[in-house]
Amino acid sequence: MAHTMTTGTALPLDGMELSVSGPPALAGTAVGHLQALGARPAPTDRGGPAGHARLVLAGQGEAPVPARVRWADLCPPQEVYDEATAQAACGVMTVHGQRDGGPRGLAVDYAATAAGVLTVQGLLAALIGRARGGAVASVSTAADRAALLTVSQYVAAAGADEGEAAPTGPGGPPFTTAEGTRFELEALEPAVWAGFWRVLGAPQEAIRAGWRPFQFRYATACAPLPDVLHTVTRARGWEEIRRAATTSGADVCRLHTLAERAAEGGATGAPWTLAPRGEAPRTVPDQLPSAARPLEGMVVLEAGRRIQAPLAAHLLGLLGAEVVRIEPPGGDPLRGMPPTCSGLSARWLALNRGKKAVEIDIKSPSDRRRLREMAAGADVFLHNWAPGKAEQLGLDSDALSAANPGLVYAYTSGFAGRELPGAPMGTDFMVQARTGVGEAARPAGEPPAPSLMTLLDVLGGLLGAEAVLAGLLTRERTGRGVRVDSSLLGAAEVLTAPALRRAAAGRDPRRPAGFRHPLRTADGWLAPADACAAEAAGHRERIRRLPTSEAVADLRARGLVATAVSTDLAALANDPRLAGALTRDAHGAPAVPSPWSLS
Template sequence: MGRPAAVGTQRPLEDVDFRVSGPAALTAPALGRLRALGATVRESPGGRPGAARFAATGPGAGAVTAHTAWADVLPDADAADEATVQAATGMMQVHGRRDGGPRGLAVDYAATCASVLTVQGLLAALLGRARGGGVAAEVATGADRAALLTVSQYAAAANVPEAEAVPSAPGGPPFTAACGTRFELEALEPAPWARFWRALGAPEEALRTGWPAFQFRYATACAPLPEALHRTARAASWTRIREAAAASGAEVCALHTLAERVAEAAPGAPWTLTPYAGAQPAAAAPSPPSGALPLSGLTVLEAGRRIQAPLAAHLLGLLGADVVRIEPPGGDPLRGMPPCASGISARWLALNRGKRAVEADIKSPAGRAGLRELVAGADVFLHNWAPGKAEELGLGAGSLASVNPRLVYAYTSGWAGRLPGAPMGTDFMVQARTGVGEAVRPADEPPAPSLMTLIDVLGGLVGAEAVLAGLLLRERTGRGVAVESSLLGAAETLTAPAVRRAAAGRDPRRPAGFRRPLPTADGWLAPADGSSAEAAAESARIRELTSHQAVAVLRERGLSATAVITDLTALPEDPRLRGAFTRDPHGSLIVPSPWRFA
């Protein structure tokens, strides 16, 4: 069966009014999302500097309020804007691994993630109240909390005794063809990788030693590839490279510009919500107990891999849901991905701790029947399988809606079927195809997708947001909902300001040196965006001072700056964040929850 037909045009926030105040950097990404969900939004001036407020009123809404600030766990002086948040949370360190030193992302990644988390918190609080429980009506988050969430896998891996599977060192894609075309390569298995490079005449030793670094780039945010592979690419025409990819089973994608994105169809909402046609209202789920988290009593089945769907389910679990992972016979192979804490991958724990696991062979009739039995008692089924796989197995939204008409069926996809001829829907290919590689780098750096998994992580956040919207819509209609989010939607969310600049005929990229930290005698210092020019003028003096001294000198002059985290092993003991982290029973590091409810 295909996707269920739509019922009406009802959206989950059609009867809710929002009054929003605060800096545009913290409010703008959320406003469009609230409106797309049906809310009426009124912006008002004022508010606390460095913080935003979202106040919801309307039938069933009560008085739900969200507060979003740059600093919620960090001191205010160390999280004054996007640049300082990136510096103090380790984001600059992770993004800069490819370059051999900390680099700031030229997009407002922390603020964008915080805005999505704000909408999630609002939806969750509204859902809790709609379910009739005594759920807290105020939720707070921060750009610093969002940033720590985005680096949680890297921080967890850095803070266990076991070493990485491959050494971290500068380097990585994209590659450059003889004509100058810069491109990303994707190969999920070693055989297509080897066939591709052999077709181009690369030395055997280079393709053999290059595979581990390439394979683990998702985990390490760097890929120190043999220079022979880059030389091989530079000697080949773009036509020959594409032919080699087509013949080998690998995929290549030329880096697209933001101007090219402007020329393509305008993006819509980052998700779709489709109520089941013909479904009769069913009994509501039990109300959460007083004081409980908003998703308490709800069950989420997750059949996810890598980052996108597992992170979405992880966030739903942090909101109180009981999350059950559907794993293949023998369990998720990524449980053993090094480095490990007490025998379990620290990265895997960062996304999957607290979840229950059920093994099911969905390729067998018995396994699919067992999954349907679980679906019958669940509230959400979430997956990020390859396009068409669910329908091929008889596990599409229409099929499972017949088992459970109140089910929220959530598909976190790569492209949502919106870009015909698009390459494989993985993080770096999406970055290449959507202009992210241009947006994340200032004008004096060649375009290159970040090796930090920006889009997988943001895609997971957008996926959780879509599920919460679907649950709230279900609560108000009594009918199940099919929701779909995508990495494409995440990329469009992140690049929206740059695409708007390009559409207006302005340079979409940030100026040379944007968010580039300044070296000090013992590390690096990051000035706030508004203080960068004056701080750069003092670079010679700053170089002779320790980071602590340099920050003090700049602050005495009324400038904002903070020291850059350059070693994630020092993150838990950093005075700015001390007490923010905990550890699980395996000894793996836990970053603070993205929200506080009160």
């Protein structure tokens, strides 16, 4: 039996009240997103334990849905106490520091931001499950779970049986011009890369040697380029660099400041858009088995490449959806990207394990008809094709919604069609450069540099899943389909929001010099909690002479919070702090745990 729903809800959480307790560092991102989805705030209590926040959504005549977000769930609370220690224990500092030759903390609150988005996802999923007759009573997540998710592809690759496909070591963009302008470069094809450097007169040997580390920097979080390439750009002016890019087909973007981005109105509004579609109500299942996951029985078609869309679909799969990947004839070429486990790319498995796959040639009219037929029976169609490609192929929202008015059509992109002056290609490092992330990610006193960890691709994937869940809940409450759009630009705005608020208020938007720099020990590194960092740094010389475990104990005896920095991603599975939370999948690739507990 089925029923149709035709309420006039404009936003999925209209009519619901949100109450919050606990620290803003944990709850702030979630609160902002839930309010953007229609929840109205109740009186807020900022009291309670410092280690967790509690959020409760309640609607008239509905049982409340509570969510808890903590710093530590997998790790002991004395090991993961705040953002700095979450980054240290879960490998974020090591990945971000690859290009520097040693662990470095991100000056943005990456783990807490990801945990906030995951909290919203859990609440939306719980409400979808309830609307379908399920029995999710509460949601919990944590910054340590979120941090592991953000580095899952790096952890998977580190635990494979073979080495990387490209050399690793310190180094990478951005480049610097003769005037001191720092800029990012994007070239997706070797001919474009070579053409750019030839115009600038770089030696052929350096051009050849630089391509592979540059090409794989998304995977390795570093790019040990020949020094002569940096020397070449330092001898050229910015206008000459731009002409070389135009001539070769490459793309360049100077690093914009947070003050510039704040002046443009950055970080205003929601990081996604929801547009209800379709005139005919959709018939939906009447009952979901009480033990089922919230999206059980739903079908997600995913036509995604790299990270952003595949990660969004992976999260929907963890919530119970059947995910069907749309791959080109011969399969996704990234399946064979080294390092591999049982013949499959470890990184690819981190984002795509458990999905089904169908090969579709989108250049073929008959295959496009086949894809439209598949979409007619799906709940979600998700893609991250280049701007305009879906329209060109007749696979845009209008076309697919005509066949399936109840479809949630999701597009994850670089800029979501928003016009930023001089906006570059919508890839992770270019969007970081254009939006000031390169400045926000490093403390004052250091040259700005976009992180070579794929910050925005991952956070963009999280926002993509959040947007789809908001669309599905809207559909459950209205019976109509929805178009949802998310982007790397939205991810950048969520991540830099605190810095942009400081800039807009005329304050220094960057964190102080030395912020989240781990301290050397005799055999490794430790990271003090942010509140203890200044005092811990005063013991630097003694710490350097002690093994890490003794140095951590020494600081704790002085009332300071600190934890060891995980510098070997391959050893994370055996880290006693994580107590066996990492497992291996059927192919032997390391797998991080689910980011939520739904009970």
